[in-house]
Amino acid sequence: MKIMDEVMKMHVGGKLETGLKNPIRSMEDLSKVYTPGVAKVCQAIAADQDKAYEYTIKKNSVAVVSDGTAVLGLGDIGPKAAMPVMEGKAALFKQFADVDAFPICLDTKDTEEIIAIVKAIAPTFGGINLEDISSPRCFEIEARLKQELDIPVFHDDQHGTAIVVLAGILNALRVCNKDIKNVKIVVNGIGAAGIAVSKMLLHAGAVNLIGVDRQGAINRAVHYDKPHWSEFALITNPHLEIGSLSEVIQGADVFIGLSAPGALKLGDVKRMAADPIVFAMANPTPEIDPEIAGPYVKVMATGRSDFPNQINNVLCFPGIFRGALDCGATEINEDMKLAAAEAISSVINASDLHETYIMPNAFDPRVVERIREAVIRAALKSGVARIVMGERVTTSSLI
Numbered sequence: 001m002k003i004m005d006e007v008m009k010m011h012v013g014g015k016l017e018t019g020l021k022n023p024i025r026s027m028e029d030l031s032k033v034y035t036p037g038v039a040k041v042c043q044a045i046a047a048d049q050d051k052a053y054e055y056t057i058k059k060n061s062v063a064v065v066s067d068g069t070a071v072l073g074l075g076d077i078g079p080k081a082a083m084p085v086m087e088g089k090a091a092l093f094k095q096f097a098d099v100d101a102f103p104i105c106l107d108t109k110d111t112e113e114i115i116a117i118v119k120a121i122a123p124t125f126g127g128i129n130l131e132d133i134s135s136p137r138c139f140e141i142e143a144r145l146k147q148e149l150d151i152p153v154f155h156d157d158q159h160g161t162a163i164v165v166l167a168g169i170l171n172a173l174r175v176c177n178k179d180i181k182n183v184k185i186v187v188n189g190i191g192a193a194g195i196a197v198s199k200m201l202l203h204a205g206a207v208n209l210i211g212v213d214r215q216g217a218i219n220r221a222v223h224y225d226k227p228h229w230s231e232f233a234l235i236t237n238p239h240l241e242i243g244s245l246s247e248v249i250q251g252a253d254v255f256i257g258l259s260a261p262g263a264l265k266l267g268d269v270k271r272m273a274a275d276p277i278v279f280a281m282a283n284p285t286p287e288i289d290p291e292i293a294g295p296y297v298k299v300m301a302t303g304r305s306d307f308p309n310q311i312n313n314v315l316c317f318p319g320i321f322r323g324a325l326d327c328g329a330t331e332i333n334e335d336m337k338l339a340a341a342e343a344i345s346s347v348i349n350a351s352d353l354h355e356t357y358i359m360p361n362a363f364d365p366r367v368v369e370r371i372r373e374a375v376i377r378a379a380l381k382s383g384v385a386r387i388v389m390g391e392r393v394t395t396s397s398l399i
């Protein structure tokens with residue numbers, strides 16, 4: 001009760017405010033930061049659009065955009081109720097990576113309208129972080145914005161989550177002495193996060209990965225109305241397993257939950273292979289209580305800040321945007337994502353790796369720094385960095 005009161009108290013008046021880089025103390029200062037002085041700066045940008053990066057907040061700013069339809073695991077709670085999460089994401093951007101992020105919650109669920117609004121606000125920002133937009137609309141929204149904007153567009157629930165899960169799995173498998181190529185992985189909840197996580201694990205070498213949603217294992221022998229499931233079925237479940245989570249979990253080495261509270265039962269955990277790995281990542285309440293599953297698993301992780309092994313996209317989005325903004329990246333591509341995942345897992349030295357320490361702490365300053373460096377290197381190598389050797393090159397020379 002006391003903690004809940006403190007939580008509410010920390011939200012009174014919101015979690016953010018704006019600040020000034022240069023104090024405005026006199027009429028002389030006023031005439032510089034505002035009219036008439038500011039006109040000269042506007043004209044410089046009008047003559048050369050890239051100067052917006054030099055003379056405005058664009059260089060360091062990210063819009064955290066949500067329509068409030070898949071807020072954590074709370075579902076479609078609307079744009080106003082989504083604000084505390086989006087303010088929280090913005091606060092974490094600032095705290096961990098000194099990125100100036102703005103929460104923007106939209107009162108529309110219309111795909112075309114969301115695309116049009118984000119395109120219209122894009123001149124202000126150096127990047128767009130899409131957050132808690134439900135599947136399947138999130139796929140179209142992100143794909144179109146990536147195509148139509150020349151700044152990074154990143155759906156955090158897909159890619160931020162995929163990056164942290166891959167980092168966590170690489171380390172958890174090391175602890176268990178298992179090889180990603182040989183393990184059986186069950187992903188529960190085939191939405192935005194579940195699909196992106198699965199694709200990233202397959203890209204990293206996983207073979208036997210089975211996706212499960214409410215009606216059971218996703219299987220290419222079945223016809224789905226949802227095109228994203230048909231596509232998913234083609235690349236997963238090589239042995240065409242069928243049945244409920246309780247059935248396909250038999251013999252699994254890894255369970256990854258991106259679904260809903262309580263979806264995994266203790267009996268399911270007991271049917272897994274020896275030394276099982278359980279990532280119960282639904283927020284705020286995981287698929288299984290870590291205190292209940294803990295004694296039966298080798299590695300237990302959740303998305304929460306109050307248990308060991310937090311697997312949460314907070315370990316990724318500050319660093320990946322820090323890197324992308326610092327090199328003026330036009331996009332966040334697959335090479336940059338893979339580099340970020342490897343950077344996160346590399347923070348933990350082999351000698352420190354342990355079943356309750358597979359992921360670095362969000363406060364570990366090495367996390368953002370390592371991701372930033374790795375992401376910049378990958379952006380330069382893949383030709384999407386606009387700042388090369390400290391010099392800004394024009395977008396048109398890159399795309």
Ligand SMILES: NC(=O)C1=CN([C@@H]2O[C@H](COP(=O)(O)OP(=O)(O)OC[C@H]3O[C@@H](n4cnc5c(N)ncnc54)[C@H](O)[C@@H]3O)[C@@H](O)[C@H]2O)C=CC1
Nearest residue numbers: 072073135189191192193213258259260282283303312313
């Ligand atoms: N720890 C972390 O960093 C992250 C955790 N998440 C969590 O993952 C969950 C899903 O998020 P999104 O993919 O963005 O939402 P989404 O709405 O795109 O997908 C959720 C999917 O889970 C399925 N589902 C719901 N209940 C289920 C059940 N009992 N069994 C099997 N499938 C079930 C839904 O049918 C849907 O396909 C949420 O709880 C969210 O908090 C998401 C992103 C990051």
Ligand SMILES: CC(=O)C(=O)O
Nearest residue numbers: 072073157283312313
């Ligand atoms: C962590 C996060 O982004 C989510 O649960 O939706």
Ligand SMILES: [Mg+2]
Nearest residue numbers: 072131132157
């Ligand atoms: Mg989210």
